[in-house]
Amino acid sequence: MAQQKTGAQALNAQLEDKVSRSVALLQQAVRDHGTVTYSCSLGAESMVLTDLIWTQAPAIDIFTLDTGRLHEQTYTLLEMLERRYQRRMRLIHPQSQAVEAWVAANGINGFYYDVAARKSCCHLRKIEPFARAIKGFGAWVTGVRHEQSADRAQIPAVEFDAANGLHKVSPILDWTHDDVWAYIRAKGLVYNPLHDQGFPSIGCSPCTRAIEPGEDNRAGRWWWENTDSRECGLQSRARPAAKAPA
């Protein structure tokens, strides 16, 4: 976990250099692709990128996916961001009829009881809205970093995202976890208080939990789908209570 503190601090020269290169990439993306949007997850990296975009590359659009199941702290964070920067973030919602049909078929928390249902919930609350959100843009910005996974270690800063049909720009690839928090502290940025309670990443409330020291960062997501539990046929001790009757 990060040891988050707020209060103005100077950035070291190495981080200043990374900031400059990240800003240059964002500004170049606008020149190269015209319309650019940032898919803001509202996690720690997003606080950095939102700050860089709204202060130094304001032509870039920012949106976030409001799945309808976010933590209350996340909605409060959204409001704090809008107040701080005096800008409105574009909120993309799932299609209401799709949500209604899914809940009618699976129950309000049906994602806990069936992997296919969980994936279809993610599809209608995240994947379809994301595709809608980036439609018509020349490029989209991500907050991925090289050190986050072996796959992400291979990502170039700019590439064509063939699956979505537009360019993808990753301006903070070479930032470390400590860089992200050093920037947040130095600038006194707002961030989700759940990070201080053991949440390395923050998604939908029912599908994200805090992690224990030593656990993988992704262990807090869809934890009931734990591979070991499935293989031995036992339910995870963290599995939610039994499904309510239909």
Ligand code: SF4
């Ligand atoms: S994370 Fe959970 S609540 Fe959110 S879209 Fe996926 S299954 Fe649904």
